[in-house]
Amino acid sequence: MDNRLQVDAVYSDFSKAFDKVNLPLLVKKLNYYGVAGNVLSLFQSYLVGRWWIEEQRNDVTDQVGLENEAANENQVVKITSNTKAYTLKTTPGKRRFRNEKCWKSTVAKENRNLGKEYVSRKSKKVIKAREINENCKEKKCKLYCFEKISEEQRHHIFNKFWSFGDHNRYYDFLAKHVKISQKKVCTYCRK
Known part of the structure; x- marks a missing residue:
């Protein structure tokens, strides 16, 4: 040898x-x-x-x-x-610590929760950022939402909702701002 x-x-x-x-x-x-x-x-x-x-x-x-x-x-x-x-x-060198904030999956999850554009982990597709839908004025909404809420208020609510970045905060926001109304007609049959 x-x-x-x-x-x-x-x-x-x-x-x-x-x-x-x-x-x-x-x-x-x-x-x-x-x-x-x-x-x-x-x-x-x-x-x-x-x-x-x-x-x-x-x-x-x-x-x-x-x-x-x-x-x-x-x-x-x-x-x-x-x-x-x-x-x-004779020195072991510097130990490398894990930085979970820089992982691709963590970055994608944060961007998804914030409504931003992100790359899907499995399919590697680029998912577009969340956008506010057009006003319901042209669709002839029964509730007349376009008269009750202005366009600036809609954008403010949209940005505030997606800035939370946490599902629990989303649910709290919805529970705080939604009113529960009674049904007008109660039916007891399956149809």
Whole structure:
């Protein structure tokens, strides 16, 4: 087996184990699995270097305090072999947090609730924004709504209703502004 392949295989198996296992036990495991020669010395130097960095970091935090810990976290361990040189960071890096407000489905849901144009998640179609219907004056409405409510009031109510963005607020708005009227004729038959 090529030395590079051996190094990569053993590194993937044992690099995470260092945090849980002490150094002598890890070296014994490497000997047990038959890692010998340059590869074993390479890993021993890596582990000793990592152990030394951890010790230095602990000493600095004990002496100086937690302020200087950030300066020592960016140390890099360099491992050199006959074939390839490896550089390993000792810091885990910055963790990426989930941002649900930027998800496509969440953005589409918010736009739909606000009555704006959005892209459907399943069909990928662009759904148009909500528009106010034309006045019922030409349709000869029985209730004469066009005389009771002006065009400006209609636009104001439409914009206010769709600005809520929440179904519960929609229902509250409707319950507040709708009057319940009695039936004129009550029929008891199915037809």
